[in-house]
Amino acid sequence: MTETLPSVLQEDLLSIKLLLWGNDIKADIFSRWSQGFYFSQNEPSALEQTHGGPCSILAPVQAYIIKNLLLENETFDSKTSISEAKQNEMLQGALCEIVRQCSTGKYYAAYLDHGDVTAASETTINGDRPFEDALRQQTSTSFHPSKFHASLRLKVFSDADEFENYVSENVVKYKGAYGILLFLYSVIATKGLNQVRTECDTSEPLIDATYGYGSQSLINLMITGRAVTYVWDFEQDVGGLKLKGLERQSKIGFITLMEHLRYCTVGSFFKNPVHPVWVLGSETHLTVLFSTNKRLVSPETKSEQARRIFKNYDKDGNNFISSDKLQDVLYELELVSDEAYVDIMKKKLDSEHLGIILLNAFMDEFFPKEESSTPDTFQLMHYNGLGQSNYDGNVIYRHGTAILLESDLRAMCESNPMLTCLLTKWPTIEINWQDNVTPSLN
Template sequence: MMAETLPSAIEQELLGIKNLLWGNEIKPEIFKRWSQGFYFSSNEKSALEQAEGGPCAILAPVEAFIIKNLLLEFKDFSFRDKVNEDIQNRSLVNALCEILGQCNAKKYYIVYLDSDLSDPVSKTDLNGDNTSAATPLVIDPCRFHNEIKVHHFQCLDGVNKYYTENIAKIKAPYGVLLFLYSVIASKGLEQITLESDTQDPFIDETYGYGSQNLINLMITGRATTYVWDHDQDVGGLKLKGVEKQSQIGFITIMEYHRYCTVGSFFKNPIHPVWVIASDTHLTVLFSEERRLVSPETKCEQAKRVFKSFDPYGNNFISADKLQDVLNALDLVSEPEYVNIMKKKLDNENLGIILMNAFLDEFFPREDSSTPDMFTLVHYNGLPQSNVNGQVHFHIGSAILLESDIKSVCESNPMLTILQTKWPNIEVTWCDNITPSVN
């Protein structure tokens, strides 16, 4: 079942979505940067291309789901040479539907334009090259919002069929925005407001970047503000984080700057694919090495639980929290035993327990599930951020060093971000060119 007209309730919902995303005013230059379609690079057939800065908050997660599904289908990076237009279209539609499906919607509202506003303009029309990339038109945001319409579907199969039959609309100008509006409409403005701990617009009014709420919504289906595991009590406020292990992961340079703490659910996703955030941009990192996301060992679980009682990342907890940690790990937690362990682990009576001392006592000599050497592949959708101005995957050989001392190099933001996930990592990139995360 689908509806062509806009019931008044949906009209109000779309007005609310407009305000949620843009705030009180939409800057034309920011709206223009977001007004692109989903299209693939002519150089790297499975890589979405980004025209200008801004919509990476949508494009990077969609690309991450595309890569995740291609790795599952082809078992390894061989998909790079096998992707054709049919696989492109199927992969794009499946990724969009998977992101919508994570919203747990009761009904799916697909926002679309049924006018020349969404007619694709190929790059062939503009500069003679042979790509099908849609080029944004200059348009008044008011006209765009006045002309959007809504289909509704009872199930994802209907959405998949619609997108498959209307693939040109997804690739045409405004395809990214129309999908974003569809996600929020399907999720429901009320539910998104309940999940979000901010009053700020989801698209930055000054620079046009997508907020963490928007990134989390695209990756997990929940528009939470924070990236730690579960909800946390901070000063009496219950702040919502990531609910469960995600399909794809997320790591960020903001953790290095100590602006946030990324939890295990994001750092250790179900599949070896991560959206990675620099100060200004989102890109994607992935590997065909499944052992990077193998089930947690007991020691890794203990680290995660211990850190959940150490929100500031100090690698120690108050001695008074020991019983809670032991209880969370299903270890002996009777008061008499806890008091004995407190004295042993805090023999100087400082009132704190170090994580390493805790792990050595309860989980000694456990081998890591992570291999010492593996291949990483990086994607950046901005042509100007790639070698020769063409989007392509960049391959690196990673090694995890035995030393506990990591090399800090602030001039290498890629390494800095990777070290938030693998503290002792070193990567040798193809042609000795470190890919840009900006």
């Protein structure tokens, strides 16, 4: 049942606005975020992004749409005709799944009211009269942020089924001019302000005040339901500070060029998700990579686990660790790790007393017969929602054939951001894109 909102929620709605935008909302940034979930005419299951900014919402929603399509049809023929009713169903499914991950009980749906703002069951911002006509328009060039927020309301639902019914009945509003913003406010309200503040660093707004892109906390919230600031596994102690990362394996993955640039460390929970779908991050934009090959997310072999754990202690990616970390690595791998045994292995693996242990030496000693869960070749597809970032201006999925080479060398290619980003997940990957055109990360 939809509940009447107490007046105290007016303060909460104001706080959500402050959390997202800060003290001042630039009109041009707000305008770029004021779009709906529009499907491409050229790729009927792909969403289009009309302006830079809201990719932190669009890319995760697109990733969940793809994930659900892969569950329905393993072959995933992207050119299959899709009706408008099916598009609505895909959009509803993705939006509701993201909101469900954020809910701690109740569900909130943001909407714009153009009727009587004094109704007792509704919450308004700033007390202004709502802007009557903007919702009926498919463009939002004249809708100022203050007028949008004056019209913003919340409905509250006691369970997921009620919320999903509401989204189904009102899906046209999410496809309308302010659909992304209405969904965003619904997510934050459902998550709860206090919970968001507990999970992330709220010293800066979730939407950058200068450039208009979403923060990593906002990206993480959309993908996992948790607004943590970091992308590593669990909680890390950095200089005495406990910094929160992911708690569990994510349904959807995340890999980023920023890891190569040493701005972050992406953990296994993001790199090895439940489904073969990854949000890709560049310095300024988010896109989506996916595959129909489920072996890309099959359980790790023992040797793959060993490489991953070893590299967790190899922060600089140099393929060696300091000798004093050997005991920690062995303990985490549930191998013999008592001090006497570790001292013997240190002398054997570091015979020249350099104070380091090489990855290859470690693997040869403990896992001489390496096995891989990942196939040597596989197909990948890439999505970029910005028309101008696609080769011919059309938003379509770009196909590629990937090959994993037998090498431990990381051959980063600064002139190929796509390859460099993928190398952070598959260190020996080479990929041939259809028509020899590498898709853009930006």
